[in-house]
Amino acid sequence: MSGNTFGTVFRITTFGESHGAALGVIIDGCPAGLRMDEKIIQKELDRRRPGAGNNPAATPRSEPDTAEILSGVFDGFTTGTPIAVLIRNTSQNSRDYSGIAEKFRPGHADFSYFKKYGIRDYRGGGRSSGRETSARVAAGAVAKAFLKEKGIFIKAWTEEAAGIKCETYDENEIENNRMRAPDREAAGLMLEKIERLRMEGDSAGGIVSARISGEIPAGLGEPVFDKLEALLGQAVLSIGAVRGIEFGAGFETARMTGSESNDPLSCGGNGKVSFGENNAGGILGGISSGAEIFFRVAVKPVPSIRKIQKTITTAGEETEIEVHGRHDVCLCPRIVPVVEAMSALVIADLYLRNLASRI
Secondary structure, eight states: OOSOEEOSSSEEEEEEOTTSSEEEEEEEOOOTTOBOOHHHHHHHHHHHOTTOSSOTTSOOOOOOOOEEEEESEETTEEOSSOEEEEEEOOOOOGGGGGGGTTBOOTTSSHHHHHHHHSOOOOSTTGGGSGGGHHHHHHHHHHHHHHHHHTTEEEEEEEEEETTEEOOSOOGGGGGGSTTOOSOHHHHHHHHHHHHHHHHHTOOBOEEEEEEEEESOOTTOSOSGGGOHHHHHHHHHHTSTTEEEEEETTGGGGGGSOHHHHSOOEEEOTTSOEEESOOTTTTEETTEEOSSOEEEEEEEOOOSOOSSOEEEEBTTSOEEEEOOOSOOOSBOHHHHHHHHHHHHHHHHHHHHHHHTTSOO
16 A cells, blocks of 8 residues: 555545656546536645745745646546546756755654655655645545535635634635735734744744535444544645644543533424534534534644754764755645645545445
């Protein structure tokens, strides 16, 4: 098992490296008849791509991230056959990494990849680079288009960055500031703090929240091992910078009583079941309840910093390292579309799997 394939029915396999010729994804299991073209995928890639505007939080590496659909689409609709999407790299500066070819960068996958494979692509981290997520976002765009047809929508945002928390929530504000935060004032404070860290050669982490809403059917998720939160957890935790995830009230439920934690059920005149609270985050027994699905993820600080750090060489000698190149200072705004993409892949896959759950 190579770990490059995800999903059961709606299944993807990604390929490519940060400084290779291209990245891409093969999407298998997407139903025929879904309206699809490069513009639908490009819209999501543009949200993730580097060099999108003067943003102190983001890397200055400028990539167009142009999506090329190679197969699986004809006359603007999916055909039911594998969809191949290619994203060519055009702005690699591999020479920026020549000085660390024999050194392990602290906080990166350099050491663990080397111990596993006996070789590593030091040019930006190769397969472990955040650039790998562009292929996921391309696949997620197809999954989001499928879910939109079913009335299901996914929205993520920066809830906290560099120690600055959002105090208000305005969904219309999320795509109108460079931090993708629902609080304009907080977004400004985040950017000020991040700019200071950038000048100091340091970086910041944060928290990204996500909401899956709309016509979510009760019943998504499988018993025992393929619980909905388990698959969402796997999907989101597979994003390199994510260090934790909590659903609904999350870790706060450890401080609650049962009467406080349980979400009371009621039934309206139209027979629709509703929940008085949503501490469960829309998931009961690993299966969607029909309520809004909500979770938060912890994003670590960018490990590529200009400050001098202690490390070792591939020969096991102690040394120091100063990382050069073009790097993000805070990943939260660019991880937002990646979290949405991975969530969409899980929900699309489980939606299709659920069609076989009963006669």
